[in-house]
Amino acid sequence: MALGRAAGRLSQLLGRGGSALPGLIAEKIDSRTIEKLAAGLRRGAVVVTGTNGKTTTTKMLVGILEAEGLSVVTNPSGSNLARGIATHLMRAASWRGRIEADIAVLEADEAAVRTLSARLSPHLVVVTNLARDQLDRFGELATTAEHVAAALRHADVAVLNADDPLVAEMADAGAEPRFYGAAEQVRRLMPADSNLYGAQEETGPRPELRVRLERAEVEGYGEHVELALGKDRLEFHLQVPGAYNGYNAAAALLAGLEFGVDPDRAVAALQAIRPAFGRGQVIEYRARRVRLLLVKNPAGFNQVIRLLGEVDPCPVLIAINDLDADGRDVSWLWDARLEDLARSGHRFGTSGIRAYDMGLRLKYAGIESWSEPDLAAALERLVDSADEGETVVLVPTYTAMLPLHSMLLPGTSKREAWT
């Protein structure tokens, strides 16, 4: 393990970002790395998984627990596979290989969560939602759901989104279920991850919700949120936008309650949470404010579309790449409900390797746009189209976001950006 740590320092010194390499070495040296490290956690581990919302929910829960004075180990979103997780547990370990922390809150990729959970035996697993994501990587959604359900067998408690049918079904997966969800008036506003005919009718009784999202409305660059906790109402402002972040806050609060946190302190912590990398970040650039809204799949895109439908008209640039981390198949763009933005008043541009595919999608949604595949040129054109002091929106896929982020914040290293 000491060797793994040394490799981590070496690769950091070499400027490689040092994210997955020491984890890889430690995994090779000792296949029980994760178990051994986790055994030192005084309050155990939490694993956060799901298609969308993992990164922000993890960040929120870390904030809530730290506000209670707990020391928390966590991993940045860029390394949410077994290797990356081992790396970040190791960084928190002393030279003797013991973790000096109360609790670990770990974001885990849906494909990695099954083995990770078997090794960690977490106290709690949070499942945010399950939607189609990069089918060329995961194959079947049903298979993904099986992986996540299998992960729950190794946990004591499962914090589940009652409004996602595939997640709600996991009540019987083996962990004690606790549900969060939204009131009818919020659920109605959430776009279904489906097609032009809308979602099929849901049937069956809903489970009892311990935390309920009562209200979620755009407020400035963030969201005004109201959560119901039994008879109590918690009303506050989130710095991250979108009703989906209201869901993430509900998940984080419910998970925090399992560790006995004080609801008012938790709300204060949630209010202080700044957007995670690219997930609602607002960056000052050339005297304009640039909002970054990462998209990875149709469900996430639909959430961003709903948000764009609520904000004041402004220039929007959608940047679509098709590298492995984005998904090589861009047909998911056709599952996003761009039609809902036809009367939004926004002015659209498209960029990235598949700029013209996005332009085509907009065209068939009845929306005119300009296209500039070169990211740097497109960013300047976007900013030029707004006056000083105005806001523009950037909607990139993952590998389009990395260079755009560096252009907006030169000097930010990739590693800082990933936290």
Place this chain on the structure above:
Amino acid sequence: MSDLVIAHLYPFEMNIYGDTGNVIALTKRLEWRGLHARVDPVPVGADYDLAEADVVFGGGGQDRSQLEVAYDLQRRAGAVDEAVEDGTVFLTICGTYQLFGRRFLTRDGTEIPGIGVFAMETIGGSKRMIGNIVVDSPWGELVGFENHSGRTFLDAGQEALGRVKKGYGNNERAKEEGARRVNCFGTYMHGSLLPKNPAFADQLLALALARRYGEGAMLASLDDEMEWRAAASAARRP
């Protein structure tokens, strides 16, 4: 009053690869010419008379849905065959395309019965054939994205949709892609197929209009600049 009726088979069960993009493309390309299409969703279990439709579309699905759809399709086999013989335009992609063959023998040995519109069968394989695909067809170069582990073998005499220029197609050996019988087309290309291949989309519409309104139905030409640019960028990608 609709000028054409498009039946969308199993829109909830078979919709994983942006398949609705094909329906959007057909509808919009009619709308831009002042014509109106009605879209009838036909989910599993629905009572629907295929004779109502001018164009029938069916997309790709996940394994679990494909099985459910296979059995629903069995009870429509006769109606589908009649409609195909009657010249109704069909576009079947991925999962639905496979079920339009005689059978799909999956890797674990399950035999999923097809309806035998195309003289072909599909055998599950261990290798997933994934990537952008370019096919030479009578309607020019078609560009799409394929993602399948089933290998489809056409009988001698079964017409293919086109020849593979790049990618895998029906199976990695034959260098042919898709199938055609009368006005019924099958293919592994999604991506979505029709928005990026406007000439083929218009061919389907022209066939459907000619069948309903008689030969000589003309489609006004459209500005397809964005379509061609998107197709060209897709064709260059791995």
